[in-house]
Every structure is written in structure tokens, then in C-alpha cells.
Amino acid sequence: MTAPLLSLHHLSMRFGGLLAVNDVSFDVRRGEITALIGPNGAGKTTVFNCITGFYKPTEGMIALTHEDGTRFLLERLPDYRINEKARVARTFQNIRLFQGMTVLENLLVAQHNPLMAASGWTVLGVLGIGGYRRREQEAVDKAVAWLERIGLVDRADDPAGDLPYGDQRRLEIARAMCTDPVLLCLDEPAAGLNPRESLELNALLRSVRDRDGTSVLLIEHDMSVVMEISDHVVVLDYGIKIADGAPDEIRNDPKVIAAYLGVEDEEVAAVEAEVGA
């Protein structure tokens, strides 16, 4: 069996006296959509920030293995390298688009590194030497292809800040996908979407998995999205992994139900003893 795409080993993240993530280990398998769920403050976004390099974990190892066997230890890479070399892209809980730039420009900024090389690290580009024009056109074509997939091609020349909320969410996913990632990390992609937009998002994420071959790791509170599209679910509560398995197993797991609905303290102890945590 080949190595999983991403595997977290004993990840811990401490902020002063607060242990936000406590010895969490799980795998994200290639070609699957993995959901990371848990109540508010469970440490989901902290795990994300560790994977994408915005935090350096206090302990633990995050290994990402490409299909050709190249292995990256993400906790050792500077944040921008995680996207550039290890090919992990992410979106943010509170959308972080370049609001004053057009939709098309947003997607071109995402192709910065290949275009930078094509422009001879600016030197040749300023002089107008080399094939930058052609490469830029290819980049535009790729951006437009993505805009067609998310249905925003008519708004390519509008500033991203003018788009409605749901479109901004989809644009942020398209922008992340323009970096050609092997793993796409989405932080609450369905937050604030209406039911129809939520369905469109499900279709988009399935096509990212099936058509682009990009594995997806997502944080989500909307259980209709989680149960509908994910192949694998990991549940965190108070920084500890309490469950890990297929959606159907998770749905009926008493610990998960307890974490979400809340139970009496004695009952938690009983349930924990039962599961052996």
C-alpha cells in the first residue's frame, strides 16, 4: 500500500497555557474528500494552520507524499514553500480575496510562481524578451477555464470585492486550485451559503476530486455537506481526536453525538471509558 497523501503524527500545538491541539494523528488519503469536524474551539483551524505553515506545531510531524514518492515534512517548510513545493493550497474561514483586484487578476496572482519563472524573474519580462506573453496567455486561459467552471466568466473584469458572498467563496476555491495543488484545504467553504449554493459547492468539490485528482481536506459545520460528499471524517473535540472513519460510522458514534449535543459530565466519563480514550 502506498503512503497516504498527508499524514499527521502526534501533532500538538500549544499557545502559552492553552493546548489547542493535543497529540492528534490522522491520515488524508489520496483521491478522497476528508472532512475535519468538531464543535467550536475544537482546534480544527489550528490543525489547518499547522498543515499550511501559518503556525509551526509545538510537537509532531506532518508528512505529505506526492504520487511520485517525494516526501515533504510540512512543519519544516516556510509557509509560501508549502504551496510552491509541497502543492498544498488553502482557503480561509473569513474570505481573503484581493478585493481591489479583478476576478481575473486574483486567478493570475495564484499562478505567480510559474509566471515569475516565465518572465525571467522580471528581468527578461521588463525587457520584453522570452516567451512571457505566450505563458501569460496560457495562464489567462487556465483562469478563464476555472471561471467557466464556477460560472463567473462574465464577471472576470469586475473587482473581486464586488461579488456576492457565495461567488467570493467559489472564487477563493478557484484561486486556490489555480496553484495546481495535490491537496486543497478548505476552511468552512459552505459557511454563509444558501441551500442551492451549498449544492453547487458539493458538485464543485466532487469535480475537484474526480476531474482534477486533487484530494480535499475540509473543515465544515454544515453536516449536509459533510455527510453528502466526504469519504472520510475526522472529529476533533477540545484539541483531541475523538473519532475517525467513514461518514456513516461517525454519524452513529456516541462520542461524536456527545461532543456535539453535550451530555452530563458523568456520562462523558462513561462514554470515554467505553471508547477507551
Added chain:
Amino acid sequence: MAARQDASAADRPAFDLAAAVKDAGFAALVMLGLSVPILALRSDQNMSNQLVLAQRWDSVVLACVLVFFGRIAVAWLRRGKAAAPSKPFVLPPVLARTGPPAALAFVVAYPLLMLALNGPLGSIKWIDNFGIQILIYIMLGWGLNIVVGLAGLLDLGYVAFYAVGAYSYALIATQVIPATYPDLGLWAFWICLPISGILAGLWGIILGFPVLRLRGDYLAIVTLAFGEIIRLVLINWVEFSGGYAGISSIPRPSFFGIPFNASDIGFAAVFGLEFSPIYRTIFLFYVILILALLTAAISVRLRRLPVGRAWEALREDEIACRSLGINTTNTKLTAFAIGAMFGGFAGCFFAARQGFISPESFVFLESAQILAIVVLGGMGSLAGVVIAAILLVGGIEILRELDFLKQVFGPDFDATQYRMLIFGLAMVLMMLWKPRGLISTREPSIVHRERKAISGSLVKEGHG
């Protein structure tokens, strides 16, 4: 919300005189409080060199009355349009297409036009004080625009790079070249121009490293300090820079090896013209024009290259940039280095044009003025910088020419003494009416189907 605005525009509320008078009375009271210590009492010396207090209560009354009625006038002008959203100002397409080439044609013809109008001696002032001076500031504004307007890094010490460029040329041309290759003396300017730019760019990187982690106010303070450090070193390291005395008799640029002097090998003699200092001035005008146009051309190109888009993305959201694999360290450093390089070119030209430089030319006020040009013009807009430079630099120069004011205010009146006041007033008016600069829309760097200007309200100013 929109409906309410429409309604307020449709039936303008009647002008509320009582409220306006109350407001104006309050403003006049504030003016009274301010003007008593500033205007009413003035310390003078009498014949026997004693300090006496001169009282000027008439000016206080005048100021308060002016403020009172001015405030009522403002209230009258503003009636009923309090909440009206300002539409982005967009040039009509005809003007946008023909404007820049027409302006360029005018600038190219400008020295000849002045020569025809004012004769060889009368036109020096117009070409030098107006033309060259404004072009230097346009070039500096365009250079700083890369750092402040595009990358969103507030740099209050830009004049330091101007100083590095000027001193590089002055020192190399007066010390290094005569000592090593005296034959190259006539070419000094052309050799030193790239060197000055490269040295200033290097100093840009040297400044860039320590400030990479800083943002906003902290970045502004450190760059301000950097500008002062360079100036203080130039003042105090007397063996190196000549201290306050500065560096004099800096070689002037030659016409590609032909000097501008009255000798037999001079420019006038070679081209069979009568000797006149105006040729050098005209030549300098075209040199700075070409340098400035080069700055503009490179800025425009850079904006369309990945590095330029990365600068603007950095201004918009640095964290998103890092998540997209952009090395923000290098991106900031290139912005600092390229901006500084243009400052260095301009400094080299400045030293060659003046023939004398001293630390006095590189005070903080210069940085503030260049920054004011960029901010007034509209962050990131090249055309805005041009308009702002003409208004600020040309406006102050024109104050010297307003002789008729002497007839109004008496022979001792010197309008240039009021330039800081006018400068400040212009800034306050800008903040009121055009808070995002004269040109407050952003041009997209690439277009799929239709070019649309982006309203300044969406564009971020950068976080430092």
C-alpha cells in the same frame, strides 16, 4: 438604504438656518480660542531692542468673522447631499486616449516653446525652475509610487535614496574618476548614472531587510529614521561627505562627451552656435524627461508582470499571498530596491544639475513632499502623480511669480512664505473631497473582455 438616499436627493430638506448658525457660532468660538494665543499677541522688538507685546485684536475679530460666515457657506453648499455616495471619477474615453500623447507632445515641445516666447535668457527660469524641477519630482513620485502605491509599504525616508544617488555621483565624479581615469571626466555623468541607481537599490535592500517584519506605523517610523540616519551621517562624516559644506564643483553632464562651455570643443562651437547657457538647460530638461519616461515605462511594465501583481496582492492581503506560494520577503525587497533605484537615478541627475550638493537638500520635508505627491495623486496612479507634482511643485514656484500680490498686500509681501500654509490647506481640502487622491480608481493590470475602472473604495491602502 438606496431608497432613502434617492428620497433625500429628490426633496432636498430645507436649509436649516438655526442649526447652521449654531454650528458656525461653535466654529467661530474654536477659532477665537485658537487665535487669541496665535494671532492676538505678537512679540516684537522696539527701538531699544526690548521685547514688547504687540496686540492685534482686529485680526482676531476678522478671523472669527471669516470662520463664522465660511462655516455657514459650507453648510449652505452641503445642504441635502450629506449621504450621497461619490461616484468614481473616470476620464471620458476621448480624453483618456488623447490626453497622455498630447501631454507628452507638449512636454517635448516645452523648452522650444519657452525659447521662442522668452528668448534664450528669459527662458532659463521657465525650463529650469518649472520644467526640470517638476520632472524631478514626477520621477521621484513615480519611484515612490512603486513602494507606497503598489506594494502598500509606507516609506517616509525615500529622500535617503535620493541622497545616496546624489552623493554617489558627486563622490565618484569628483574623487574617484579624476584619481583613476581622468580621461573619462567628460563621461562621468553617463558612467555614474547606472552606478548611482544600483547603489541606491542596494541601500533599498539594506533598509528592506530590517523592516520586513514591520507594518503600518512601525514601518513608517523606521523608514523615517533611516532617512534621518543617512542625512546625519552625511553631516557628521566630514572626511567622507564634506559635512555641512557639502560637495561643490561637481562635473556637469556633457553632451555625450562634448562639454557645455565656451571653449573651442564646447557644444556651441562644435555645432556652430553662439554660446549660451540655455543649451545645457535644454539638454538637462531632455535628460530628466527621458529618465522620467523610462521610470513610467518600467512602472507600467512591472504592473503587468507577475511581480507587479504580487505587489498589489501584497497590498491587498499579505496572508493570502503567502497561502498562494508568494515569497513575501522577496516581493517586498524588490519593491524597496526598484523604488530606491529610481530615487538614485533622480539623485544622480539632481547632483549633476545643481553642481553642488549638501545635506540641506535631503531633509525630511523632501520625503514628505514626495509622499504628498503620491498620496495626492492617488495611490498607484501614474497620471495622478503628474498632476499632483505640477500642482505642488509648480504651484509653489508660481507663487514667486505673482508680483501683483505685492500691490495688494504691500511690497514686503512674499507669497512663498505662505507655501506651507497653502500646502496644508490643499491637504485638508483633499481629505474632505477626494480622500483617495485625485485619481481614485485603479486600472486593472489585465483585461479579459471589458476594461472597467475599479473604485478606490475597494482598493486597500496597504498595511505597512
